[in-house]
Amino acid sequence: MKGAxxxxxxxxGLVLWHLVATRVVNDSSLLVSPLVVIxxxxxxxxxxxxxxxxxxxxxxxxxxxxxxAALVGVPLGFLMALSPVTRDYVNPWMTALYTTPRIAxxxxxxxxxxxxxxxxxxxxFLGCVFPILINSFYGxxxxxxxFVEVGRSFRLSGVALFVKILLPASVPFILxxxxxxxxxxxxxxxxxxxxxxxxxxxxxxxxxxxxxxxxILFVGVAVFALLGIFGFQVLKIIENLATPWRKEFETK
Amino acid sequence: MAVxxxxxxxxxxxxxxxxxxxxxxxxxxxxxxxxxxxVSIVGPSGCGKTTMLRVINGLLTPSSGQIFIDGKEQKGTDxxxxxxxxxxxxxxxxxxxxxxxxxxxxxxxxxxxxxGQIARSHLNLVGLSGFENHYPHQLSGGMQQRVNLARALAxxxxxxxxxxxxxxxxxxTRTFMQLELLRIWxxxxxxxIFITHMISEAILLSDRVVVFSRRPGRxxxxxxVPLARPRDIDIKSDHRFVELENVVWKQIEEExxxxxxxxxx
Numbered sequence: 001m002k003g004a005x006x007x008x009x010x011x012x013g014l015v016l017w018h019l020v021a022t023r024v025v026n027d028s029s030l031l032v033s034p035l036v037v038i039x040x041x042x043x044x045x046x047x048x049x050x051x052x053x054x055x056x057x058x059x060x061x062x063x064x065x066x067x068x069a070a071l072v073g074v075p076l077g078f079l080m081a082l083s084p085v086t087r088d089y090v091n092p093w094m095t096a097l098y099t100t101p102r103i104a105x106x107x108x109x110x111x112x113x114x115x116x117x118x119x120x121x122x123x124x125f126l127g128c129v130f131p132i133l134i135n136s137f138y139g140x141x142x143x144x145x146x147f148v149e150v151g152r153s154f155r156l157s158g159v160a161l162f163v164k165i166l167l168p169a170s171v172p173f174i175l176x177x178x179x180x181x182x183x184x185x186x187x188x189x190x191x192x193x194x195x196x197x198x199x200x201x202x203x204x205x206x207x208x209x210x211x212x213x214x215x216i217l218f219v220g221v222a223v224f225a226l227l228g229i230f231g232f233q234v235l236k237i238i239e240n241l242a243t244p245w246r247k248e249f250e251t252k
Numbered sequence: 253m254a255v256x257x258x259x260x261x262x263x264x265x266x267x268x269x270x271x272x273x274x275x276x277x278x279x280x281x282x283x284x285x286x287x288x289x290x291v292s293i294v295g296p297s298g299c300g301k302t303t304m305l306r307v308i309n310g311l312l313t314p315s316s317g318q319i320f321i322d323g324k325e326q327k328g329t330d331x332x333x334x335x336x337x338x339x340x341x342x343x344x345x346x347x348x349x350x351x352x353x354x355x356x357x358x359x360x361x362x363x364x365x366x367x368g369q370i371a372r373s374h375l376n377l378v379g380l381s382g383f384e385n386h387y388p389h390q391l392s393g394g395m396q397q398r399v400n401l402a403r404a405l406a407x408x409x410x411x412x413x414x415x416x417x418x419x420x421x422x423x424x425t426r427t428f429m430q431l432e433l434l435r436i437w438x439x440x441x442x443x444x445i446f447i448t449h450m451i452s453e454a455i456l457l458s459d460r461v462v463v464f465s466r467r468p469g470r471x472x473x474x475x476x477v478p479l480a481r482p483r484d485i486d487i488k489s490d491h492r493f494v495e496l497e498n499v500v501w502k503q504i505e506e507e508x509x510x511x512x513x514x515x516x517x
Contacts, residue, residue: 146343149311152329153337154357154407164356168347245347245387 040215065124077136120192127188131180139173182231263317278469292454295464336404344388351384357407374402466511
């Protein structure tokens with residue numbers, strides 16, 4: 001039933017898009033039907049395979065950026081939650097960097113790190129790291145006082161308290177942070193590839209826009225959307241594996 | 253005379269307030285609890301009984317006074333685990349199954365196989381065999397408190413501290429759990445301090461009922477419960493039960509009235 005509703009929603013959206021493109025706009029230099037996009041996408045993926053290098057380039061940038069963001073964000077978030085000194089030191093910088101538009105960093109990162117993959121990973125990293133950091137921080141901060149008291153009443157050592165109480169209690173928050181980071185990371189990929197790139201989905205979209213190639217532009221956007229959905233699904237699977245105790249909470 | 257399992261000497265807890273008199277939660281509590289004794293503490297809401305239990309457990313530090321267990325003074329949460337604590341509400345770790353929750357206090361202290369056996373036998377004791385792999389949210393409130401009890405008992409504490417463990421249960425489940433606790437206690441043979449609002453619960457379960465005054469909590473009176481064990485639900489209609497319940501209720505009523513009057517002034 002739920003699946004059927006989702007399918008109807010997707011199909012009716014595509015039908016509406018198709019109708020608007022063919023009956024209302026009717027100008028293929030502005031908007032094309034989803035059928036054209038799907039056909040073009042199929043061609044680029046399986047016939048000419050020209051999409052493939054772009055997809056691979058963007059995926060690597062995204063994965064590296066996310067990975068480094070998680071490796072930095074989770075421990076730093078924990079440290080901030082557990083140590084007021086760290087919190088006070090990191091907070092002003094975090095707030096400033098978090099609220100500054102990332103696109104403003106792109107040129108300078110390009111200058112520092114070159115036009116290769118490093119500067120692009122850095123831009124994705126900047127997008128992903130804050131939601132992960134902030135969620136890890138709050139996750140550990142809001143661990144119910146009662147759970148901590150349970151640990152203390154059983155005389156758990158500091159390390160045991162962290163491993164057995166604080167860490168498992170924060171896992172759902174970290175996973176939520178990672179999910180937020182997927183969207184921001186993909187935005188980072190697009191931004192990164194608009195500056196001095198020669199491949200990648202962002203480059204593809206930018207190039208298609210410059211040359212008024214509407215079908216390719218939409219293929220690029222659609223692939224981004226599919227990557228986002230794919231990332232969410234992967235995290236959903238990780239979440240079910242890592243927190244089996246939450247599964248029934250949510251369906252109730 | 254044998255050394256009491258628990259002795260409180262002039263225990264006081266107050267919260268300092270800047271520029272004001274400190275906020276006194278309870279004052280000069282002296283209490284002795286002997287081996288195998290079941291002692292309940294009743295009193296009006298906010299009289300400091302739960303806070304006192306947390307001080308005994310070491311979760312809070314007393315402002316003054318001393319706590320002795322088997323004649324040894326206790327300081328904070330240092331030292332060996334000699335107390336089991338049964339919390340009021342949902343204190344089971346939701347990411348651990350029943351068995352893993354019971355194992356919490358045993359991990360790293362016993363070899364895994366032995367710990368597993370101890371945990372299983374305690375789940376069995378509280379009547380939850382077959383629920384080892386259930387997560388807390390899959391259990392009813394009564395079952396969750398059974399796991400809570402098993403977890404506290406599994407560490408083989410010298411004294412079991414129970415903080416209104418049945419307060420969140422519906423009336424029928426609560427009565428059933430009281431009778432279950434009588435059965436479990438007769439098997440586990442532990443020294444227990446039991447905090448409750450419910451006078452009948454205190455009398456049904458205890459050897460001795462301690463009545464707290466309104467805040468700042470002091471011991472107002474103590475009653476030995478003159479009812480033989482084993483007890484069952486019929487004992488609630490015994491005239492001695494009813495009389496004791498009335499006496500205790502009158503005292504608590506006086507305290508509640510007095511605290512209302514003082515707060516009106």
